[in-house]
Amino acid sequence: MGLKSSDDCHALASKVHFPNTTVLDVSFVPAGTNLTFPNNHPTCLQSQVSTVDVCRVQLLRETGPASNVSLEAWLPMQDTWTGRFLGLGNGGLGGCIKYNDLSYGSKYGFATIGTNNGHDGNQGESFYKNPGVWEDYVYRAVHLEAETGKSLVDQAYGMPHTRSYYLGCSTGGRQGFKEAQLFPGDFDGIVAGAPAFDLLALIYSTGNGYKILGPKGSPTWLSPEQWELVYADINRQCDGLDGARDGIIEDPSLCQYRPEQLLCGDAAAAGNHVDTSNCITPAQAASIRALFADVHGTNGTFIYPRLQPGANGTAGIFNGSPPKYPVDFFRYVLYANPGWDISTLSPLDMDAARVFDRSSGLDTATFQGDLSAARDAGVKILHWHGLADDQISSENSARYYNHVARTMNAPVAELDEFYRYFRVSGTGHCRGGPGAQMVGGNLETDAGYAEGNVLASVVRWVEEGIPPEHILGKKLNAKGEVVMQRRHCKYPTRNVYKGPGPVEEADSWQCV
């Protein structure tokens, strides 16, 4: 009984059974193995090192006449298994089993399972004339992951899991909220990072950004060098708002960036040659203003929040080529027309996207403000967002939190009981950035399963009833030493420097 050896692992191949599911492979993977995935889609990971001994189980579950979901579990051996179950999310339009997070979850004793979300690769062509694949993506893959994963735990260890958790970021963040909204029985604790909820508005908004800046070389487009000027100017105008000029903007929502100071000035207007590598034109200033403004549609309706100043990836995202997610969505999902041209994008396309989402009944938006079912089921939701996220504005996370507050008529103290949102400064899209960004939202931000780790925090909340008051983020140097710590504040509080210590010390800051 149980999963104590590689033999126990191999034996699972013939032992485990699930409805409509093929067991593709079962293998024992010793700690430190460098697994390679030569058949993986090029947009997905090609290799991953395992951190502990695991039993690797690969499944394929049919979800319809022309759709199926790949599932992969990494099960720690019985003696390192904590009894906990962990389901993983995805990213972008993927399509990729997150082997890094399988490694991360199993490292800390979770029986961990991931999915390809119904298709392979971070691309949207798979949705073309196949609504079943879209349905897998919107909600079904992760729900089946929970169902199948829990059953696998039962069958593999010979005992049920104790508690179930979910970890995801970006599309994975949206999937986490979809679970909370639709299947509150699936997970006891949910870590949702940088959620891509209100997804179609996000996709439209990215396309709209491309329309604002135009193709590479347009008068409204900025070169990477010019974006560097803008980034520096944003810091100059807004870094001090939190009381410390440390290169990290603690509350970008306070930053009302004014690009006009970078104007080249008169000479350009007079038609003289001006070296615009050190300044910008009026048309470019107008583009920047439009990018940092909320997006609106027909009849003045709000669509999506602005980009957040201080998320310095704009040059990469708007590099002058049509952005892939809106192109793929409008071509392969909404219009089923591979010839659709993004230069035609207008607010009418957003209206069409809303009609599609309503009529599909799937609620891709995943923006339900009523979380009472999750609350009543005892689910704890830890929502976090990097404040230097250049792909998904954290202002949309605050918007959701406030939407929930209004929908549930709940001041902060009431939401605190089951739902908390943390703003993680100096942190990019799910990972990276100049701040104390190591918060354990994934393998890349793992600085140990201890205080400040979001996964450990939600476990403590669920199992000990001790909710996180803040997220203690760490910044490491190349040697892995901690060079900065900062307590990321629970929304709606914001972080201010109070001194007298250096900015690198958490105690120098205060959530107000």
Place this chain on the structure above:
Amino acid sequence: MGLKSSDDCHALASKVHFPNTTVLDVSFVPAGTNLTFPNNHPTCLQSQVSTVDVCRVQLLRETGPASNVSLEAWLPMQDTWTGRFLGLGNGGLGGCIKYNDLSYGSKYGFATIGTNNGHDGNQGESFYKNPGVWEDYVYRAVHLEAETGKSLVDQAYGMPHTRSYYLGCSTGGRQGFKEAQLFPGDFDGIVAGAPAFDLLALIYSTGNGYKILGPKGSPTWLSPEQWELVYADINRQCDGLDGARDGIIEDPSLCQYRPEQLLCGDAAAAGNHVDTSNCITPAQAASIRALFADVHGTNGTFIYPRLQPGANGTAGIFNGSPPKYPVDFFRYVLYANPGWDISTLSPLDMDAARVFDRSSGLDTATFQGDLSAARDAGVKILHWHGLADDQISSENSARYYNHVARTMNAPVAELDEFYRYFRVSGTGHCRGGPGAQMVGGNLETDAGYAEGNVLASVVRWVEEGIPPEHILGKKLNAKGEVVMQRRHCKYPTRNVYKGPGPVEEADSWQCV
């Protein structure tokens, strides 16, 4: 020769001549006279005390087959006249000679002239099927005021004026910019406060605010008591952003107010009786969010900036009755339909207003970004706006400044040569408020013609070439003693408390 006695004054009656103009009355008014205006429209001033001996000249100038403009000059006696000429603006939809500002201008030796702007009263019925009256209002009255006033000075004093100035606020601010944009030869120096430019968007936006909150008693409407809660909560969230909790928000554009903390909470949702005098409902929270958000129209176009948090007059403006300016404009100007109902207001009405403004050729918007003609004519423009203005958001003044910067491709240093915008904290619509609001924009904010007085500042700029770097505002107690001074910063800099002195001292603050 000249204007040395009351006899000289009375002699003007038969001496002065202007094209298409009737001299209605000429009278000598000794200092300290309490003039009453029993025939004035009830929305206009009914009395005014003169501050110095003046020769009062009342004129009526025809402007078309069914329109005319009342003009009134208060001319100081020759020995107190500085040689300067001052033209005045109006307010709202008025229609009122500003006797207070005639008293103010003449007090400091300006030959001062005002106008009724082509019709009597702060109301729009006079525009009904009479485009000539609208044309007077949009630009013609003030231009004729300049033309007629300068001629009157010539004829009365027997010598031309030395320099010409303009002073106005609200609609008067818009009129000042109209002069700068259309008749840059009229005035050497312009003081434009709280300009009502982009006028039709402002009017639409006020109507939109009424639509958001609804009539008195609607579930979306807030009582005055609830607004008091909101004002206090705004201060709690935003007053500290400038470094000092002194009840004055130095930069409201930084304030992203979150009303949800005032939600009543669960009990209300469960249908139990909740005393909402100490809290708000979700519907009200949504109203507040919409009011403090920029207004957008068809196709997602920007219409007008949000109300500014900290301008605590919202309860009065949205008291549950249809606001007069949008009602009058849409009824009597745009649609010539006295039965038009504001409950039908939609973004389509804004589109119609834009078409009207374009086709009229008058440019009521007065939002031209090219001020090069004024610059080239040597005009100096001092633009100021109260940051606690509850009627016109100062964010629209910043928006105009930035629009000029982009249109003229001019960084701050270039605009500084002829156009400066100052943000005056703790100050309401043209006057009043808890801050150092005495800046001399009108008689009510007159704390002496010295440093910090906007009129004195523009004179110094024009005549001595010394531009204002800031506006030193004063706050007086009931005895007229100065209890606070603050240097209001030139945009885009903002005021921060640096200490170590008390907040009441100007040196405790810094423009950054």
